[in-house]
Amino acid sequence: MSTALRVVVVGAGIVGAAVARVLARAGCEVTVVDRGATAGGTSAGGEGNLLVSDKEPGPELRLAQRSLAAWARIGDELRDELPAGFPGLELERKGGLVVATTGAGARNLLAFADTQRAAGVRAETVDGGRAQELEPDLTPHHTTAVYYPEDLQVQPVAATEALLAAARRHGARVRQGVEVTGPVLSSGRLAGVRAGSTTLPADAVVLAAGPWSGLVAERLGVVLPVRPRRGTVLVTSRMPARIRHKVYDADYVGAVGSGSADLQVSSVVESTAAGTVLIGSSRERRGFDERIEARVLAALAAKALLLFPFLADVQAMRAYGGFRPFVPDHLPVIGADPRLPGLWHATGHEGAGIGLSLATADLLRDQLLGTAGGDLDPLAAEFRPDRPTLLPHLEGSTP
Template identity: 65%
Template sequence: MTVDVVVVGAGIVGAACARALARRGLAVTVLDRRGAASGTTAHGEGNLLVSDKEPGPELVLAQHAARRWPSLVAELEDELGSDRHGFPPLEYDPKGGLVAATTAAGAQPLRDFAARQRGAGVDAREIDVAHALELEPALNPALTAAVWYPEDAQVQPVAAAEALLASARRAGATVRPGVEVVGALRDGERLVGVRTSDGDIPAAAVVLAAGPWSGVVAARLGVGLPVRPRRGMVLVTTRMPHVVRHKVYDGDYVGATQSGDAALQTSSVVESTAAGTVLIGSSREQVGFDDRLRVAVLREMAARAVRLFPFLADASVMRTYLGFRPYVPDHLPIVGPDPRTPGLWVATGHEGAGIGLGPVSGELLADLFTGAEPATDPAPFRVDRPAVLDAALDEPHPSESTPSENTPSENTGEAS
């Protein structure tokens, strides 16, 4: 039996694609070699940010996402239920974000960045130290600059992805965990399905939404795609009173997200969860799928966090985790049809912004797929843009091997 669309990947981006396509009447099958939301999505902090994006196409998409998330949460809760007899709460929290500089050198770049964002329509409010301490009383008062972003929000990423999948199932989609794509079904140049660990699945179209593994899966389908894993680590404290009220990060975070340097970069990102823990990030480095924790990186992250919030020096860390973000050289998602291979569609490359941008990326792909008018301009995210095609030509053959083993461990995903 031929389905309309096979979606490869059951993280939040794949789930969003499946929901958007199924709700438009298409027969959709979602495949994931593990379980739903078990990779990058499971290891994200749930950030829904405009504060970390330079003016340009990704910021435009993020602004659209910021407007869309409240109504999406309402739709899902209305459809699935959100009390103790219904679906787990999505923990959507429009709590806002605070970006702080703690050095003289970091103050003016932060102010300049906020000014550029204001020019692009972002609510970026430069505030004084007194106002910053009103928002975050435990913050280090030795600040040199601070910017308040009321449009930033947070969501529980696994709950959000599972809710999107549940909605897709209600619209007729089938989700098949534990099924790995191993090859392509072709009719000439056209992709007409996938070969899997559980047999062939004929399909009119295939959507590749496998996060940092998208380059690996693309190679199995006979296509070059320059999506690489970018590793990050997170510290998680024991539960404590709700001291950190918003998402708080230092001014170095924006530079780290936009850098193409493969070497280690760290910045301080601190926020509380509904469960009472505090999440401390972040790090970025390109080391393939090497999933070995590095104590030196954790130590550097902790030191940066203490500079923002001195009380954390006495906090207990109960666990750490790491994961992989889907990195693309020009830092833009890839969303749309692949003209090199008719029948192949792509939704990947969101790096650390996949939770926030996933739902609107799925809707954008569905608009393009069905010929509807997109809510945002799809051109910057095309598969055949020069930055993607040129990098694909230079990309070594994708592999999941690491220095320590041949396949990534179960401890994989995004760490912001």
Template identity: 55%
Template sequence: MPDVVVVGAGVIGAACAEALSAAGVDVTVIDRGTPAGGTTASGEGNVLVSDKEPGPELTLAIASRREFGVVLARLPEQVADVEWEAKGGLVVAKGEPEPLEKFAKTQREAGVDARVISPADAFELEPLLTRAVTTAVYYPDDAQVQPVLLATALLAAVRARGGEVRAGVTAIAVRQKDGRVTGVETEAGVIECDAVVNACGPWAGSFGTAAGGPIEILPRRGMILVTAPLPECVRHKVYDADYVGAVGSGDADLQTSTVVESTRAGTVLIGSSRERIGFDDAVKVHVLRELARKAVGIFPFLADVPVMRTYGGFRPYAPDHLPVIGPDPRVPGLWHATGHEGAGIGLAPATGRLLTELFIGVPPHLDPSPFRVDRPAVVGVS
């Protein structure tokens, strides 16, 4: 019998399972689909400290950036190549430079390496950048990873330590006795355990309800364009200053902001969009057109580059823009790890570490209270 069943084999569930198993906890991971086949597969692989205002999420991001080295070193050798690239990020503005410079200053005060550079320096970093740029901030700690490779490698580490990963197993409810979790009910039967981790991403709200611990997690749709393979053309993660505002917005309407980056395969990823439209997965041509238009505004050469494909997915959105990490006080033995929206790849290592620290009862490496389950925005109490 496992100690813990993690429901959800995306990057957050995989990171929690890996950290728990590294601490000696017996873990089983289940997913109704294939591992890393949901939200994780629709991500860009962003590991960013540059897009977050000072506060709890930035603190988690800084900790997670440090934790990546620890986690990657624990991976089995045969799956250790997750296309990790510490390429750095470049945020550019084409208007008044003061807002971007002010934002960078507040981040530096919070411990981020944020370097305001001149347009000439920006063009040296990215020669194909539009000459309309008026100011830029360079973030050497921004990085990129292949999200599916990362999640599957984390799960491979769980298996290597004796844990189990089961695909195609749908969790239905949590079984309790004397007020504590005793197992998780699935379509394939009951898996007995002492604790259950709800890592269901944008579906965490519905599973939380089924488990007796409802939480307010909503899906937020995002779309990405993928170009045909190209010679080296975009060297860093490059995005416009509007990206920060879009990340932190709670507006349900469509928002787009430019983020452009290359992959090891030579393709260029173009994002990003955010829209709260439930689980509507229809391809919206007007969204793709807007992404392309804005990307050309940053990198004019993209106007002549063919788009090979597009993909999108649903990201787990919490109304106060903070992840939910920790025990559910209403159901002893039920834990949650969700609500990271589009930042789950970058926040996964610190999330796994924090949940594990709380689970085994050691002092956490950062203050867990901002991410607690029983906060008003998540459980709807005042």
């Protein structure tokens, strides 16, 4: 296909921003629309983690490894694409430390790390002394720990705005406060979108609306099983830096992979450049319920104290919540929708969208433009909308 395609990207979070940038760089006429502000949804509510430590061997881990390689390059690329003095990404190579506090947790963690090492992940089992060197305030009552030096962190809003700014420099238009209300169809093909009384013609529409993707897809005439999964983060007051890495308990991987709608809480603790400590992580499917609840905050705090007892004396400053785009088989949806030609998806990353955004954009660009192997890339098939594990959810229900 010609790179002079007109493309509408629905969603101005980090995935939509990454897609807009690579397509604009390839010569496409790109328009990004969002019903709210840029980086105003899931991207603003995340912690900015770029992780391999929480992913079991399989397609998502391979996508994460590609994305980490892209994140290693993006700083230099953006320095060439953006004007001097543009704010940086706050990319930190802080590494992750996964801690087990029970015998069963230790066995599961060590087995999990073994499978990851076989898939090319650097996972270093550390003894008690080494764990205390990495995190001096870590509880001594842990049974084992695994260090992941490849884990990174980025400021997600800064990264999103930088990618959008780069897309603009390559000719993309970004329109805030524009809500997609329906499709523009031509001979059975999606030929654009309606936004109120406005029509935006397009050769391709890329749906990158995060947890709202299911709702937008329904307006365009297809079922897409992307649903919101709520998360809450507790934020402490500022303090001298005492937590050096992203530290979480071994239960975190199980909570991420759970399909339950019930509340899942595991301990994830990390410092920010501003001096606060972020305490997560919760997962719960309750639609777009935005309430911050004491029961969730209490569970987060209790879990965090198991890892860092000193936090008992630290003041909590605020809490915030957000929605992750949940998909039943726990894999992103990337690629062309076979039911509606002209519709493409880049969504469903749940809590990994920040980390997976750059590789997602590359994968979608190669398929949409038929470049660099495109559909011949074996990884592309793993995220197709009509993959076997997702196919039963595409019909018979609405998001």
